[in-house]
Every structure is written in structure tokens, then in C-alpha cells.
Amino acid sequence: MQTAVSPIISDLKDIKSKLENKAHDIIETKEQEILDYNRKNQLFSKGVDSNGQKLTPPYAESTKKKKQRKGLPTNRVTHYDTGKHYENFKIETRGKHYNVFADTKTNKGFDLGKHLNDRYGGKVYGLTKDNNDKINKEIILPNLIQWMYDQIKV
Numbered sequence: 001m002q003t004a005v006s007p008i009i010s011d012l013k014d015i016k017s018k019l020e021n022k023a024h025d026i027i028e029t030k031e032q033e034i035l036d037y038n039r040k041n042q043l044f045s046k047g048v049d050s051n052g053q054k055l056t057p058p059y060a061e062s063t064k065k066k067k068q069r070k071g072l073p074t075n076r077v078t079h080y081d082t083g084k085h086y087e088n089f090k091i092e093t094r095g096k097h098y099n100v101f102a103d104t105k106t107n108k109g110f111d112l113g114k115h116l117n118d119r120y121g122g123k124v125y126g127l128t129k130d131n132n133d134k135i136n137k138e139i140i141l142p143n144l145i146q147w148m149y150d151q152i153k154v
Helices: 006-029 029-047 059-068 114-119 130-149
Strands: 089-094 097-102
Touching: 006 029, 006 089, 006 130, 029 089, 089 114, 089 130, 097 114
Parallel strands: none
Antiparallel strands: 089 097
8 A cells, every 4th residue: 555655665665775776876976176175285285195194205406396386385295286187186986985096097108196105105196084075075976966966746
């Protein structure tokens, strides 16, 4: 026997079955905004890795001079020079998780992203816990809630 709430229960079951895919869609749609937490909030502004630790070793003196001429920060490692490297940041979704990486392999086989990640402790790409929490709270969750609300046919 169908009750007044039966259609809503059916909608909720449908929502549950599509939730993970919708979260992936939101991440893909908001990719640049999410990546800016890594590029701008962590690397450029603070010079920290995904654990919130300062990136070391510091720039060589020759790199500092080059960056000073361009008006770029030299008191922290930002991995920013022309902006090209930041443009290559990508998000890959896997199950309930997503990973930030830089797609920087050149046609000569050199992979700048891997090189920088290896040199600076393997945590250059990815979000600090605080930034991950902010993204969940400010980007993913509100979009998921709106989508779920839109799915319920009342």
C-alpha cells in the first residue's frame, strides 16, 4: 500500500544511489575554484604543502633574483613563475576521494610536477585539512544540498 510519503522515500532512495556521482560532477564543475585553494591559498600566499608545512628547501639565490625582477615573492616557495605551472593543476576523482596533481609532463619526458613534488617532500599538491574542510562546507555540501532539494518532487 502506498502512503503519502512513499514518493518521497522513492526520491530519497534515488538520490542516495546518485549521490557519489553528483559529488564528482560538482568537483568537476568547481574544479578551478577548488584548485585555487591549493594554488593561491596554500602555495602562493603561504608557501605551504598539503600538511600545512612550509615548503623547503628555500629558493636558490639566483631564483630569488629572477623572482624579485618579476615582482614575485621570494620569502617563501610558491612554485609560481609565469603561471603556466598553476594552469596545469588538475583534479582526479576516485571513489569518495579526489586528488590534486599537476599535469606537467613535457614532450621530452620531463615531468615538472613530479620533480617539484619529489624535491619538496611529496605533498605539494593537495589541500590542507582546513582547506579541504572549507571546500566541503562552502562548495560541495551547499551544491549537494541544493541538488537533493531539487530532486525531491513534492
